[in-house]
Amino acid sequence: MTEPCVRPAVSADLESFATALGDREFFDDRYERQLKKVGVLFLAWLDLRPAGAVYLWLEKAEEEPIATHLPEVPLITHLEVHRDLRRKGVGTALVEAAERRLAELGFDRVALAVRTDNDDAARLYKKLGYRDWGHEKVICYAQKTLPDGSTLSEPEECFVLVNDLTPVTPAPRAAEDPFAASPLC
Numbered sequence: 001m002t003e004p005c006v007r008p009a010v011s012a013d014l015e016s017f018a019t020a021l022g023d024r025e026f027f028d029d030r031y032e033r034q035l036k037k038v039g040v041l042f043l044a045w046l047d048l049r050p051a052g053a054v055y056l057w058l059e060k061a062e063e064e065p066i067a068t069h070l071p072e073v074p075l076i077t078h079l080e081v082h083r084d085l086r087r088k089g090v091g092t093a094l095v096e097a098a099e100r101r102l103a104e105l106g107f108d109r110v111a112l113a114v115r116t117d118n119d120d121a122a123r124l125y126k127k128l129g130y131r132d133w134g135h136e137k138v139i140c141y142a143q144k145t146l147p148d149g150s151t152l153s154e155p156e157e158c159f160v161l162v163n164d165l166t167p168v169t170p171a172p173r174a175a176e177d178p179f180a181a182s183p184l185c
Contacts (some may be wrong), residue, residue, distance in 0.1 A: 002047055004093035005185035009034060009041040013050075017043055020050035021080055025145045030055045030078075042097050044081075044090050045185040052081035054094040056101060065138050066111065066160060073162070074102055076112040079121065091124050103168040110165060113140050113158035122159065130161035 009017075009031050018024035030041040033055075040056040057075040061067040066075070076098050081090045102110055112130065114121050116137065138160055141153045 004044045004046050004051060004088070004090045006042055006044045006093045006097040007185060009043050009053075013043055017050045017053055020082055021053060023145050025149075025151070026078070026143070027053070033059075040098070040101060042094055042101075044094050044097075046085050046088060046090055048185075049085065050082065051085045051088075052079070052090040052094055054079040054098055056098045061111075063113070063138050063140055065135065066113070069133065069135050070109075070111050070160075070162070073109050073111050074107055076110055079112075086120075091121075092128065095124075095128055099163070099165055100168060103165045108165050108167070109162060111160060111162045113138060113160050115140075116157045116159055122161075125161050125163075128163065130163045133160040133162045135160065 009027075011031065014024070014027045014031055018027045021027075027041070030039065033039045034041050038059045040058075042054050042056065043050065044052040055077045057077045061070065061073075061075060076095060079091060079094060081094075099110060111133065112125065114125060138158050139155050140158045142156050144152045144154055146152055
């Protein structure tokens with residue numbers, strides 16, 4: 001098996017990832033945000049299969065406690081790995097790609113929220129150096145698209161974790177656009 005290949009999304013990716021992971025509306029929304037340069041939707045392939053996705057949120061946090069305690073700290077959100085491809089390095093590759101992009105953009109810290117009942121994800125984040133932020137748990141809202149196309153906002157109790165980023169020299173990109181997609185996988 002090969003290593004996961006990770007890069008920012010392009011429009012041609014959206015259908016295959018929505019089919020593999022579900023929730024086309026999520027992929028459309030995050031890709032539109034990427035076009036507006038307020039985030040980056042990273043996608044991962046494993047052996048040419050859509051394997052996972054993560055969104056790098058560069059806007060102000062929607063959750064007031066996070067916005068208050070971590071102003072201007074970007075967030076890693078909505079990490080998802082196809083259930084058949086878990087424990088193969090896909091989640092790690094996605095998080096590391098997001099962290100690398102943040103370091104290239106000059107950020108020195110990143111945060112994320114993980115549901116209090118998601119032990120597997122919490123273990124991954126701790127293995128990657130994430131630590132508790134030192135404040136209370138936060139209620140986050142997961143958006144779920146229903147079969148009729150409407151959206152349901154579900155509250156989730158979450159731990160907030162932070163990680164310090166290692167500075168890097170930015171990799172050359174087309175027209176120096178930090179949101180430009182890397183070579184295709």
